[in-house]
Amino acid sequence: MALNQRHLNPQLGRILRTLGFDREWASGRGPYLIDRQGDEYLDLLSGYGVFSLGRSHPYVKEQLSRVLAADSANLPQLGVSTLPGVLAEELIARAPAPLDGVVLTSSGTESVETAIKLARAATGRPRILFCERGFHGLTLGSLSVNGNEEFRERFEPLLPACDPVPFGDLDALRGELDRGEVAGFLVEPVQGKGVNLPPDGYLQAAQQLCRAAGALLIVDDVQTGLGRTGRLFTSDHWGLEPDMVTIAKSLSGGYVPIGAVLASRAVLSAVFDSMERGVVIGSTFGGNDLAAAAGIATLQTIEREGLVERAAQLGDLLLELTRPLVQRFEIVREVRGLGLIWAIELGPPAGRAARRLWDAIERRQPGLFAQLVTVPLFHDHHILTQVAGHHMNVVKALPPLITSDEDIRRFATALEQVLEGAEEHLFRSYASLGFELGRRSLAARRV
Template identity: 65%
Template structure:
């Protein structure tokens, strides 16, 4: 294990260790991926809104479509790839992989002599109903990035789990034991918080609980696809959940949707998230820039009645937002009043 302070530090360590262990320089990552905002991690960040203005990035970092095995195989065939870094479930958009994608990607990496890296910063430590999301597909990556929930959200922490062969190739003697490190990585407070978090996860059965309540959340919200024209899909894994919106069927409403989206892509999601917060005191977030996808990452300790309350409030809010002209007017009035109060 290589200790760190944040998720982006764990990803930076993965890039370095993959290059040192393989003697290769190229790093592959998925389009729309999020791996952090420091320069190395940003070099494999698949979102333009985070990258713009911060280049040039690390050379040899190349994107491929998430889920495209042929694209991955073509890049690996060049023989210069150190690692493929992938989120088991993409945080931006909560995009789930096809059933066979990750296992096949791991196999292709092994056959090509590249390391397979899973970024579990967002999906790990029980979030998806397994301690690590990779367990859903029986994966055995060479490198695993962890952070965030590892300390229960109490203190900054990060960790890179490294396979023994890769670790031994990089840290193969006393003189090379200091090749990578961090002043506060693995500090006593972070380590104590991590151990306490692991004890609570085990003692209270929070991983299995996340699976059970995640299944309930999908059961309660998937019917919204048939109930509302604007709901395109509801998806999730454990307590990592998302709802995607699209234009309504009616000609007038569709034209208004398209006109608004041209000016401000992703505005409809705000017509849902803002009332959820102001009227129901439920905090969720748009799952990405210019994206009509809302995601929720409830605490693993959430109670069943809160899951049910969220589903009811969501249905009510979508019903009101679907009446598009009135919803836009309410949103504009609320935003205008808030701006006026700020100016005072």
């Protein structure tokens, strides 16, 4: 932490100290993070969705060791190596039609940037439509299609011709498509910020509208993809046939940064239409052997361990255990999820006095109530969760797909206890916890 404060991200250090999340992490195993004292924490954040297979998966480790031991002909650049080809073949074999080719990258945001470039070049049109509250990464191209003001401010001007539409609003999408010149509509099938699920029929209808307008449908599966929602590709829930799909995060097996854009042959042929244009998209480390081996091992593990089905079952269990909390607690507004992307939204209680207190605290620090759930979950129950976005009273969980039924039950019980404490002592506990957070924040500021 001292080195972080001196050389890396001191504001992150302040946040961690304020919340009391500044553990000295020593190791990671399966769904657990383990601190220097040997205490295990159930990690329902999964490194923002990286650790679908859990941490330190033995098979991924073994495969990476084999690549290292083989002294493989990595990154010949003016040549090709085997592993990236195998990964591309394995991905396409499992992907929805009409996806037929792959561009390998090294992150989610690079995949999104690549998809934007492919869409513009393939259609010869400039405009990209994206969703309010959408999140696609933080480099400038991806930021231009980021629907969260807090990330955009102070980095403008961003790319021109990128226009937001409300998530779930087909009329707005139709209206923007009617204005013409749209290269593509970029959409997360389930929005990571806030964990917003698409209304019934939305994505299918969006696909039809895009087709009719000659615009490409680009599904960003970076967070949701590769099994998390209970399907290998989230598009499969609705039988979508997207023109492009972006993936990254869990494809890494938790080890090597990697991303990919899966695209239709029509898109790829339109962009790479001559030898001269063979290198207009790509990057030095895209398709390196270690990343490709991690990706192949990940796909194999997902299949061998039945993790897609497991995510669907665990997601059902989690909803079954936590949906009743809406009836049970006044401050619980909604519980929602698809497979293992899950959230609980809090809202003001009914009583007038309690509501006034809620409003007062919200005015001082929007989204504080969600922290009043994540903090006791961490300290009292050793469970790591996150707030689903800026100024939101939504607590989110992205459990590893290998999480046990017992740990899902443990989480549901812990959550119930935390909510019980919060509601029973609404005034006292909120006020004192709010005070405690304020005190810690002051103490952290002095450090």
